[in-house]
Amino acid sequence: MIKLSRISKSFGKNQVLKDITLSVEKGEVVVILGPSGSGKTTLLRCLNYLERPNDGTIAIGDYTVDCKHAGKKDIHQLRQKSAMVFQHYNLFKHKTALENVMEGLVIVQKLPKEEARKRSVEVLEKVGLGAKLDAYPSQLSGGQQQRVGIARALALNPEVILFDEPTSALDPELVGEVLDVIRKIANEGITMIVVTHEMSFAREVSNHVVFMDGGVIVEEGKPNELFGAPKEERTKQFLKRITSDWVYNI
Amino acid sequence: MQLDFSFIGTALLSLFKALPNTLLITAVSVLVGFLIGTAVALIRIYRVPVLHPIASGYVLFVRGTPMLMHLLLIYFGLPMLIDSIAGALGWGFRSTAIPLIGFVYISFSITAGAYMSEVVRAGITAVNRGQLEAAYSIGMTTPQALRRIVMPQALAVSLPNLSNNLIGMLHGSTLAFTVSVVEINAQAQIVAASNWKFLEAYIAAALLFWGMTILIERGTALLERRINNYNRGGVA
Numbered sequence: 001m002i003k004l005s006r007i008s009k010s011f012g013k014n015q016v017l018k019d020i021t022l023s024v025e026k027g028e029v030v031v032i033l034g035p036s037g038s039g040k041t042t043l044l045r046c047l048n049y050l051e052r053p054n055d056g057t058i059a060i061g062d063y064t065v066d067c068k069h070a071g072k073k074d075i076h077q078l079r080q081k082s083a084m085v086f087q088h089y090n091l092f093k094h095k096t097a098l099e100n101v102m103e104g105l106v107i108v109q110k111l112p113k114e115e116a117r118k119r120s121v122e123v124l125e126k127v128g129l130g131a132k133l134d135a136y137p138s139q140l141s142g143g144q145q146q147r148v149g150i151a152r153a154l155a156l157n158p159e160v161i162l163f164d165e166p167t168s169a170l171d172p173e174l175v176g177e178v179l180d181v182i183r184k185i186a187n188e189g190i191t192m193i194v195v196t197h198e199m200s201f202a203r204e205v206s207n208h209v210v211f212m213d214g215g216v217i218v219e220e221g222k223p224n225e226l227f228g229a230p231k232e233e234r235t236k237q238f239l240k241r242i243t244s245d246w247v248y249n250i
Numbered sequence: 251m252q253l254d255f256s257f258i259g260t261a262l263l264s265l266f267k268a269l270p271n272t273l274l275i276t277a278v279s280v281l282v283g284f285l286i287g288t289a290v291a292l293i294r295i296y297r298v299p300v301l302h303p304i305a306s307g308y309v310l311f312v313r314g315t316p317m318l319m320h321l322l323l324i325y326f327g328l329p330m331l332i333d334s335i336a337g338a339l340g341w342g343f344r345s346t347a348i349p350l351i352g353f354v355y356i357s358f359s360i361t362a363g364a365y366m367s368e369v370v371r372a373g374i375t376a377v378n379r380g381q382l383e384a385a386y387s388i389g390m391t392t393p394q395a396l397r398r399i400v401m402p403q404a405l406a407v408s409l410p411n412l413s414n415n416l417i418g419m420l421h422g423s424t425l426a427f428t429v430s431v432v433e434i435n436a437q438a439q440i441v442a443a444s445n446w447k448f449l450e451a452y453i454a455a456a457l458l459f460w461g462m463t464i465l466i467e468r469g470t471a472l473l474e475r476r477i478n479n480y481n482r483g484g485v486a
Contacts, residue, residue, distance in 0.1 A: 048388075076391055086384065093403060104388035107394055138480060
């Protein structure tokens with residue numbers, strides 16, 4: 001369904017991704033973990049060409065792009081296969097919640113306005129914002145903005161939704177409402193790739209966990225395997241440091 | 251010598267005859283200048299090969315020389331250029347067929363374009379990069395993203411500076427009198443020359459410009475409030 005093979009990406013002399021190969025099945029919820037600077041966000045952004053990989057191939061659905069020779073058309077096609085939810089929401093500031101969701105349907109997918117509107121309202125209701133259709137992003141809380149962001153991605157009905165640390169910029173109090181929405185759509189069988197630091201969420205929702213460090217995939221597997229019995233030393237170290245918090249919380 | 255107040259009123263009335271020319275010069279130069287400015291700003295931001303150094307050179311030269319000089323260069327240079335090209339190609343067209351105000355339009359558009367390109371460029375760079383990324387992420391092309399997402403926000407940011415430019419061009423339009431186009435300033439001179447009441451005529455002209463400027467400022471303020479509607483803030 002999604003196949004990345006031998007993806008490499010450098011920023012100047014700094015090689016951020018080294019020969020990454022990854023397969024994602026339809027309906028899978030993939031969580032990418034790793035310390036900061038491990039390349040997980042870059043990998044996600046390569047998938048919709050917000051970063052341009054130097055080498056490798058990306059295949060989403062029936063569309064394959066050879067990164068070395070990708071032209072404007074390829075990039076445009078590839079981007080229509082996915083949708084992204086950003087860490088800082090990136091809602092279109094000058095558009096209302098409804099217009100934000102409609103924009104892609106009308107402009108990119110060329111749906112008639114009425115149909116786009118109907119679908120957008122449906123999706124916004126699904127994320128619990130049926131009452132905020134005409135609110136501008138500046139009038140919404142962080143959690144509400146992020147839910148509009150999710151609705152915007154979801155409405156496009158993409159092959160995969162990419163989540164780039166969707167809760168990292170939120171007040172702790174608001175994290176829950178966003179995770180609830182993500183959990184809900186994960187259960188609907190939508191393919192998702194999620195970069196996150198929410199360990200318990202990752203463990204509960206995902207069915208495929210990828211641990212990255214230093215630009216390579218160190219280990220991947222089922223959540224139970226990876227969280228319960230990590231094989232690699234680096235993974236063990238990372239999980240220990242991350243999950244030790246809760247010991248003090250009790 | 252005494253100020254003749256009643257003549258200020260008389261002069262003001264006759265100045266209205268020249269108002270259309272002033273408004274036309276201002277409107278044409280600002281509208282064309284805005285188009286040039288937007289094109290130049292995009293060329294410079296996207297570093298379009300070949301055009302990029304030309305655009306930078308244009309802005310550098312025009313902003314580095316006075317507006318009056320642009321007018322004189324175009325007024326004396328363009329006819330020579332047109333006539334020599336027309337002569338070489340055997341066209342019957344002569345530069346004398348161009349109305350004088352045409353040279354004003356051309357030269358002031360060039361002037362306005364350079365200044366406005368910097369305003370538009372600043373506006374575009376002020377729009378968060380995330381907006382463009384979000385547009386790409388839902389599958390928009392670059393032209394779609396610019397037209398639908400980036401430019402509306404960039405213009406909202408640039409509005410105060412664009413209105414400054416508009417006022418600048420309105421006041422600058424007075425220079426057109428040097429190439430014998432009768433706009434408000436030239437008309438004031440004509441009125442004054444008939445009975446030597448220069449100060450009164452210029453006071454009338456100043457009042458007229460001031461009035462128009464106030465209108466522009468009011469208009470901008472209204473527009474700004476409307477466009478920036480979405481920035482009202484306040485978590486609902």
